[in-house]
Every structure is written in structure tokens, then in C-alpha cells.
Amino acid sequence: MNKIKKSNDEWKALLDEKTFNITRQSATESPFTGKYLNEKSKGLYNCVCCGNELFSSNTKFESGTGWPSFFEPIKKDNVTEKIDHSHNMKRIEIICTKCDAHLGHLFNDGPKPTGLRYCLNSASLIFKKNDE
Numbered sequence: 618m619n620k621i622k623k624s625n626d627e628w629k630a631l632l633d634e635k636t637f638n639i640t641r642q643s644a645t646e647s648p649f650t651g652k653y654l655n656e657k658s659k660g661l662y663n664c665v666c667c668g669n670e671l672f673s674s675n676t677k678f679e680s681g682t683g684w685p686s687f688f689e690p691i692k693k694d695n696v697t698e699k700i701d702h703s704h705n706m707k708r709i710e711i712i713c714t715k716c717d718a719h720l721g722h723l724f725n726d727g728p729k730p731t732g733l734r735y736c737l738n739s740a741s742l743i744f745k746k747n748d749e
């Protein structure tokens with residue numbers, strides 16, 4: 618995979634403030650505010666920064682957490698797991714493998730078949746609806 622490398626100033630020029638804060642500074646959007654929380658259409662969720670294909674609507678589920686949740690990425694290699702010690706917690710951060718955008722966190726309380734919960738910020742994603 619060809620990595621995309623840009624400076625913070627370059628990303629700042631390309632993204633709105635909220636998207637920049639979340640994807641490049643690892644901020645978290647407030648629960649129940651994201652635009653894709655209740656999105657039910659079929660399609661693919663891509664990285665808002667670089668377009669990398671991340672999650673399919675087929676793996677989206679209602680977690681009750683207030684953030685869009687998936688049990689599996691489209692391809693394991695498209696997302697990268699990173700240990701995150703911020704906020705006095707040990708969590709697994711999920712980033713875009715291609716451009717290092719912060720996407721959200723990974724938890725092991727998801728549904729079958731994986732038992733995983735990829736807890737994402739809507740602001741890190743751009744949804745491409747399937748052609749009907």
C-alpha cells in the first residue's frame with residue numbers, strides 16, 4: 618500500500634476544523650452526534666482523508682454506544698492497531714493504514730462472528746452508497 622504523508626499544515630488546509638481535530642489530533646466526536654450513527658444504507662465507509670476503503674455496511678451494527686460500530690474491517694491490512702495510553706486508559710487505537718488518520722478504538726465486546734467492536738468517529742469516514 619502506498620502511504621500518504623502530509624504535514625499537519627497540509628492536512629489543515631484540506632480538512633474542516635472538526636475533521637482535522639478528530640483525524641489528525643485524535644479527538645473524539647461527542648456520542649450520538651455523528652452523521653453516520655443511524656445510517657442504514659448499503660455501501661462502503663472510506664477514510665475521509667485519503668479514500669482508503671475501511672468498513673462495509675454489511676458489518677455495521679447497533680452498539681448503543683452512540684458511535685457507528687462495525688465488527689470487522691473490509692481488509693485487515695487497511696486499518697492499523699496501535700496501543701493508546703491516553704486518558705489513563707489502555708486502549709487500542711485504530712488508524713488508517715494508508716494515511717495514519719485516527720479513526721476510533723477497538724474493543725472486544727462486539728457481536729459474532731468476530732466478537733470485535735470497531736468504534737468509529739463518523740467524522741473520520743465518508744460513506745459511498747452502493748448504486749441501486
Ligand code: FE
Nearest residue numbers: 664667713716
Ligand atoms: Fe486514510
